[in-house]
Amino acid sequence: MIYLVGGGPINEEWFDQLEKDGQWIGIDRGAAFLLRKGLTVSHAFGDFDSVTAEEFKMIQKDIAHVHKEQPEKDMTDMEIALNWALGQKEPIKMIGVTGGRQDHFFGNIQLLLSETALNHTEQITIENENNQMSCHLPGNFTVLKEDKYPYLSFIPFTKDVRGLTLSGVKYPLDEHHLTYGMTLTLSNEIVDDFASISFKDGILMMIRSRD
Amino acid sequence: MIYLVGGGPINEEWFDQLEKDGQWIGIDRGAAFLLRKGLTVSHAFGDFDSVTAEEFKMIQKDIAHVHKEQPEKDMTDMEIALNWALGQKEPIKMIGVTGGRQDHFFGNIQLLLSETALNHTEQITIENENNQMSCHLPGNFTVLKEDKYPYLSFIPFTKDVRGLTLSGVKYPLDEHHLTYGMTLTLSNEIVDDFASISFKDGILMMIRSRD
Known part of the structure; x- marks a missing residue:
């Protein structure tokens, strides 16, 4: 590290x-x-x-x-x-x-x-102290549940992020098209041992946070 | 307001x-x-x-x-x-x-x-207390010099921002192509009574700030 x-x-x-x-x-x-x-x-x-x-x-x-x-x-x-x-x-x-x-x-x-x-x-x-941010290219990745970060949010950094699929979370998504101005992908929560994230096009920021 | x-x-x-x-x-x-x-x-x-x-x-x-x-x-x-x-x-x-x-x-x-x-x-x-942020579509606009905000910065919110022209500032630009990962357009300063900004394509965030 x-x-x-x-x-x-x-x-x-x-x-x-x-x-x-x-x-x-x-x-x-x-x-x-x-x-x-x-x-x-x-x-x-x-x-x-x-x-x-x-x-x-x-x-x-x-x-x-x-x-x-x-x-x-x-x-x-x-x-x-x-x-x-x-x-x-x-x-x-x-x-x-x-x-x-x-x-x-x-x-x-x-x-x-x-x-x-x-x-x-x-x-x-x-x-x-409250946040962990990372930026991602299209593909698949998993995120382990951690008590210190109850919230999981996704922010598009291209006007379009296509094919966003989230599982293992409170509000799953299937092949969702995310675009600027949308706040639907904020404040999700991991409910299984880990969340699976995939998307097909664009650049996505992931934020893990706590209050 | x-x-x-x-x-x-x-x-x-x-x-x-x-x-x-x-x-x-x-x-x-x-x-x-x-x-x-x-x-x-x-x-x-x-x-x-x-x-x-x-x-x-x-x-x-x-x-x-x-x-x-x-x-x-x-x-x-x-x-x-x-x-x-x-x-x-x-x-x-x-x-x-x-x-x-x-x-x-x-x-x-x-x-x-x-x-x-x-x-x-x-x-x-x-x-x-330190910042004023706004987001802009292509076009022209001017920004008055204000002592409370010595710094003027531009951040691309699309992978490409084309034709960025800045005048009235310490570091002018002429038809500059700004893309993700570049930090050249941070911490500029207005030196005339106002700055003129124009660009042709993309979405641009402007941040006025002080230390």
Whole structure:
């Protein structure tokens, strides 16, 4: 598992309970956050214009690979970090990327929608204390029931998502045609041990959530 | 102006400074929030399963038109409220819809992407303390420089957005082809009195934001 940690607000109570096995990567202010939490950070990416001089000294001292970028560049810091992570053939969790500026958040959603990210063989998710988001190309997949995420929702990211079939859930669907403006596929629940999802065309976001 | 106020977290310091002219509509717990703030609320929509018995009594007593929905319905409460508001031929601001569950948030973004909402002649925005979001069909529009929103970002909501031209901004573009995965159109800034935006194909989200 690779954790990419951005500089957005993070619920610390939730963060402290996360599994810590894996490789921790800090993006800009996220690097300082991880060091404050006492974690070993293997890489940091960013222009580091959002950290104090003291934090930057700590980042240079405690992190083996610091990739310092120019402030005015065509890629975001998270994009550069994700491109690195996509080369590692491991599942990826992005945290500290929700909350704060919505353009940053949607920029990170955009990263999930790139060809390379959609075709990554391992799962890529964006997570915070209430939500887990992932983006999918046509095909089949299953999702295990987990008590921490009672709700299962699907959002189209193309105007049309065709042939959506859901089973193992409270509101099953058979070959459903989902399009922009529809909210029918929100707030479903897994009732069997797992849900089976398939669709034939389009790009679909899945959100697992709790109140 | 019609304000549609959902039950999500609202920054009260920001809310207290908002212009209050216009019609206030409460959606579920949002109705109780507005009454607590001392506002006159003309309509409330929802199944009201997220308010206390006491709050529901207050809603029934103080709000002229209470539209009580069944808990298990095909449309969300905000969708029913927005459909009502779209009939009023006025600009619409949705607040209390960011934060909390991301499936609710994306459900509300979906509402901006419906044919009826995209073709509404007045502006529809989602706003919180740091952000203003709106969705657009091909054409031209201008955006006035405002000190409270230094950043101007564009997010494609179709795989391709063609012919994007930006002027009056720090990073102008000429007939740019924007596609999923690109973050080039984030964090622009208006440098003239206003920015001019035009594009020829696709659906584009605009986000004005501050840190």
